[in-house]
Amino acid sequence: MTVVKILVVDDEKKIREFFSDALRSKDFEVETAKNGEVAIKMIDQNFYDVALIDLNMPKIDGMFVMKYLTENAPDSIGIILTGYATIKNAVEAMKLGAFDYLAKPVKMEEVLLIINRALEFRNLKRENLALKNQLKKKYQFENFVGDSPEMSKVFRIIEKVADTNSTILILGESGTGKELVAKALHYHSMRRDKSIIPVNCGAIPEDLLESELFGHEKGAFTNAIRTRIGRFELANGGTIFLDEIGEMSPHLQVKLLRILQEHEFERLGGTKTIKCDTRILAATNKDLDKLVQDGKFREDLYYRLKVIPIEIPPLRERRSDIPLLVHHFLEVISQSKGKEVYGISKEVVNTLTEYDWPGNVRELENIIERMVILSESSTLTLQDLPDKIMKRWPEDNTTDQLIPDTGISLNNSINEYERLLIVRALEKADWVKNRAAKLLNMNRTTLVEKIKKQGIQKPAELDG
Ligand SMILES: Nc1ncnc2c1ncn2[C@@H]1O[C@H](COP(=O)(O)OP(=O)(O)OP(=O)(O)O)[C@@H](O)[C@H]1O
Numbered sequence: 001m002t003v004v005k006i007l008v009v010d011d012e013k014k015i016r017e018f019f020s021d022a023l024r025s026k027d028f029e030v031e032t033a034k035n036g037e038v039a040i041k042m043i044d045q046n047f048y049d050v051a052l053i054d055l056n057m058p059k060i061d062g063m064f065v066m067k068y069l070t071e072n073a074p075d076s077i078g079i080i081l082t083g084y085a086t087i088k089n090a091v092e093a094m095k096l097g098a099f100d101y102l103a104k105p106v107k108m109e110e111v112l113l114i115i116n117r118a119l120e121f122r123n124l125k126r127e128n129l130a131l132k133n134q135l136k137k138k139y140q141f142e143n144f145v146g147d148s149p150e151m152s153k154v155f156r157i158i159e160k161v162a163d164t165n166s167t168i169l170i171l172g173e174s175g176t177g178k179e180l181v182a183k184a185l186h187y188h189s190m191r192r193d194k195s196i197i198p199v200n201c202g203a204i205p206e207d208l209l210e211s212e213l214f215g216h217e218k219g220a221f222t223n224a225i226r227t228r229i230g231r232f233e234l235a236n237g238g239t240i241f242l243d244e245i246g247e248m249s250p251h252l253q254v255k256l257l258r259i260l261q262e263h264e265f266e267r268l269g270g271t272k273t274i275k276c277d278t279r280i281l282a283a284t285n286k287d288l289d290k291l292v293q294d295g296k297f298r299e300d301l302y303y304r305l306k307v308i309p310i311e312i313p314p315l316r317e318r319r320s321d322i323p324l325l326v327h328h329f330l331e332v333i334s335q336s337k338g339k340e341v342y343g344i345s346k347e348v349v350n351t352l353t354e355y356d357w358p359g360n361v362r363e364l365e366n367i368i369e370r371m372v373i374l375s376e377s378s379t380l381t382l383q384d385l386p387d388k389i390m391k392r393w394p395e396d397n398t399t400d401q402l403i404p405d406t407g408i409s410l411n412n413s414i415n416e417y418e419r420l421l422i423v424r425a426l427e428k429a430d431w432v433k434n435r436a437a438k439l440l441n442m443n444r445t446t447l448v449e450k451i452k453k454q455g456i457q458k459p460a461e462l463d464g
């Protein structure tokens, strides 16, 4: 069983100690915060199952902490404690999402009772949610999440074109979810009861690929000891997914074009023309326009394929999907690995949202899996992040001001900041590079390189 973690927020030391001792003796893990500011920081950095929050505290009061908890750690349970119980306060606290409201002096049995009831309630809520999600998944795009405008557009196109026989070209960087789109298209079409057969055109050598796709007759080549059905035939009535179509050889491109136009082909070494009703979905992370220009991909085939293109933007261009994906993978992975890791601190989510994800969703999925496996507690915190993603925040917690909900580009921001500091140093040094380099603690050559790269120029009025 995982330990239940409780945060006690009270400005009175005596009360913090009283709760710590009593709750620890009941095997709860307890941490304390001596005021609202500290509590908020702790809520950002950790996950608490329950927070006992004193209402009357100087500066940031309990109502504010309660509101913060509801908004930023919706899975935590807040219980309000106060010496000045009034109906008005009770109503307000409950409105802010408090589970219950206790008047001081409280009896320990009463607190324990409420904590247990709250935990039971949360478990029920979780089970309910899991059931609801299961239902939803059945009818929506299974395990395919995203609510950015970009992904919503992709989902809308999928819904529109899934149940047609049109050929669809799926475009996107590696790891953006092209295969998921192909599956969603198939499972939302009338062909869903038949198979979707994937073929990775980049992973199979050309001669093998030909017989994989079209099959062969007995004796077609040295090792063809019996007739073999190709994947186009296997997928008859269903869908074939031609992945990495950009890698297909010119010879096979011609054969594919014929299937697209005539819906027919011959097996290797065969003379009989075979008709097939196979829907074709294709995907690539290559720039097909360029391959066409370079004469590596047939233009007529390209136009046939791209009648309906679906373009999946890279993850860094739809950062608002990241928190959703993080929670999705956390749930799926912790379940499949049998590890009870269900909390993640807001800071971790923020840091993940800022990272540029060159490997897109696949990279994000891998990182979460690694964090879940290595984590030693039920919550992922900054320490669990791999170094390449980790970025230290300044001591004062200005994260929220710096990062809008839509996210930022970390690289662009660092660049901008670098540029700003170099210009400031140059100004301070009257544009004498040697002196500016000293101010920045770097050698002159590096500075000159950076000035060139950043395109920094001395303002004209200072020249001469
Ligand atoms: N929107 C999404 N929601 C949930 N999981 C996703 C999403 N997008 C991608 N994934 C997951 O990320 C991983 C990579 O996705 P997928 O294999 O579809 O990418 P791809 O574009 O085909 O990559 P490649 O070009 O490398 O073949 C898969 O495990 C997939 O389930």
Ligand SMILES: [Mg+2]
Residues within 6 Å of the ligand: 178, 179, 243
């Ligand atoms: Mg793929």
